[in-house]
Amino acid sequence: MLIKTYELTADDFTQAGSISSDIRKIAKGYGMSQETIRRVAVACYEAEINMIIHSHGGQIELSIDDEWFNIAFKDVGPGIENIELAMKPGWSTADVVAQNMGFGAGLGLPNIKKNSDTFNLFSDPNGTLLQLGFKRKDTL
Numbered sequence: 001m002l003i004k005t006y007e008l009t010a011d012d013f014t015q016a017g018s019i020s021s022d023i024r025k026i027a028k029g030y031g032m033s034q035e036t037i038r039r040v041a042v043a044c045y046e047a048e049i050n051m052i053i054h055s056h057g058g059q060i061e062l063s064i065d066d067e068w069f070n071i072a073f074k075d076v077g078p079g080i081e082n083i084e085l086a087m088k089p090g091w092s093t094a095d096v097v098a099q100n101m102g103f104g105a106g107l108g109l110p111n112i113k114k115n116s117d118t119f120n121l122f123s124d125p126n127g128t129l130l131q132l133g134f135k136r137k138d139t140l
């Protein structure tokens with residue numbers, strides 16, 4: 001079930017982290033474990049920053065069902081030219097403005113993948129879609 005849709009404006013550093021912080025609060029309200037909440041927060045923060053510094057803006061959709069906590073990051077371009085390369089630790093096309101703000105280490109995507117339970121990334125020049133899923137309950 002779709003819970004919430006956020007609008008994200010490109011290059012708006014004043015809002016950086018506010019959506020992922022809201023998502024983290026919602027995850028807490030759903031009684032997920034501390035560890036899962038930490039993974040949600042890390043992955044969503046990196047994905048939100050990527051949309052701010054690399055994309056033309058878009059939407060972030062949060063949906064939740066009995067088993068899964070899902071977040072879709074949808075932007076309107078310019079897309080990722082080479083996903084395999086983008087997934088490599090240290091690879092970054094961040095400009096000097098983003099670098100001076102402390103972004104652009106090239107570790108965001110690998111970190112997002114490491115912290116999520118399901119990870120799907122699709123991209124073309126019309127936009128990038130990143131779908132992340134987190135199991136609401138830790139399996140023993």
Ligand SMILES: Nc1ncnc2c1ncn2[C@@H]1O[C@H](COP(=O)(O)OP(=O)(O)O)[C@@H](O)[C@H]1O
Pocket residue numbers: 046050051054055075077078079080086087091092093094103104105106107108109110128
């Ligand atoms: N939403 C996006 N739109 C366009 N390019 C992106 C997006 N997310 C990531 N990228 C590309 O993938 C690269 C690697 O991303 P990431 O691992 O988060 O490192 P960083 O953000 O530090 O550059 C970015 O430098 C950028 O070229």
Ligand SMILES: [Mg+2]
Pocket residue numbers: 046049050104106107108109
């Ligand atoms: Mg990044």
